[in-house]
Amino acid sequence: MTLPISPPIKPMLAKLARSIPESDGVLYEPKWDGFRCIVFRDGDHIQLTSRNQKPFNRYFPELLPVLADALPDRCVADGEIVVAHAEGRGLDFDALQQRIHPAESRVRMLAEQTPSEFVAFDLLALGDDDLMATPFRERRALLERELIPNASVHLTPATTDATIAERWFTRFEGAGLDGLMVKPLDGVYTPDKRSLVKVKHERTAECAVAGFRVHKDGEGVGSLLLGLYGPDGDGVDRLHHVGVCAAFTATFRRELVDELGPLTVDALDGHPWRGWAEAQADATQRMPGGFSRWNVDKDLSFVPLRVERVVEVTFGQLEGGRFRHGVKFQRWRPDRTPESCRYEQLDVASPVRFDELLAESG
Structure with missing residues (x-):
């Protein structure tokens, strides 16, 4: 050129x-x-x-x-x-x-x-x-x-x-x-x-915490795996993986290890994502495990936790049932039960056609 x-x-x-x-x-x-x-x-x-x-x-x-x-x-x-x-x-x-x-x-x-x-x-x-x-x-x-x-x-x-x-x-x-x-x-x-x-x-949501990933440097918790309850395609109520929150400070990553450690005991007993934790996840599926589409060498396996804790996070968008962009930890919510963390709580935008935006604002 x-x-x-x-x-x-x-x-x-x-x-x-x-x-x-x-x-x-x-x-x-x-x-x-x-x-x-x-x-x-x-x-x-x-x-x-x-x-x-x-x-x-x-x-x-x-x-x-x-x-x-x-x-x-x-x-x-x-x-x-x-x-x-x-x-x-x-x-x-x-x-x-x-x-x-x-x-x-x-x-x-x-x-x-x-x-x-x-x-x-x-x-x-x-x-x-x-x-x-x-x-x-x-x-x-x-x-x-x-x-x-x-x-x-x-x-x-x-x-x-x-x-x-x-x-x-x-x-x-x-x-x-x-x-x-x-x-x-x-x-x-x-x-x-x-x-x-x-x-x-930016919006807020209360989510069940069902697992975590170890930070890439091997020290502390890198991200929390978030879930919301709602009906599956067959109408059965399940805990859906909706994304992660991460970007923790080094100090908070280490604190989370102590905070969440007790929840790793017997975590797979009745865990809603047990199949994901036990099997190699397919890269095309929305599972906590598997491999990144951008970096096939990046290990995305997770440590399951007993689903007993609720966290409040901020998020920008919800697309395809999952959070998009900027999910950030705000605080623990001991006053909430994981079962109360449902999709219905979310205030999300109504769908609008892409060409409608181009036409109205052009």
């Missing part, structure tokens, strides 16, 4: 805020629930790179021709790869995750069954011009002028009106809006620096 910016580069990042800042000098955009992707195009050569500078081309081959139709002949664009839900219920992050698969035959099949789309939100280079030192208002204007949207490539909606941004934040969460991005119009592009602001949804 003979572009003014050579791949790979690290994307610009954001720091978290819990309220929408109001300012005359910012642009508000949806925060999409997908895979961050920087696209390098030099004529017929298109290279897709992930947030961690890993190549994406082999996983999303269907994007290459539609990006060629939409993007300028020589450019570098920043955006998000998403998959729209087959039933029109916003974005489907689970289906997007399934696209990262080592088998080429499955990649081809999924490219047809769950085709991906690209939402563009920044232009880092155009022709021979490196735009990273150009103010964002000018980069956005160039993106609006140069991008030719199609059925699979979109220009992200944007507004300078905080009232409209607030409406997006509350109304369109069910379409896959993960929150809001707040970008200074005079800002330059700063790779790998948290120069932007992201405002994300």
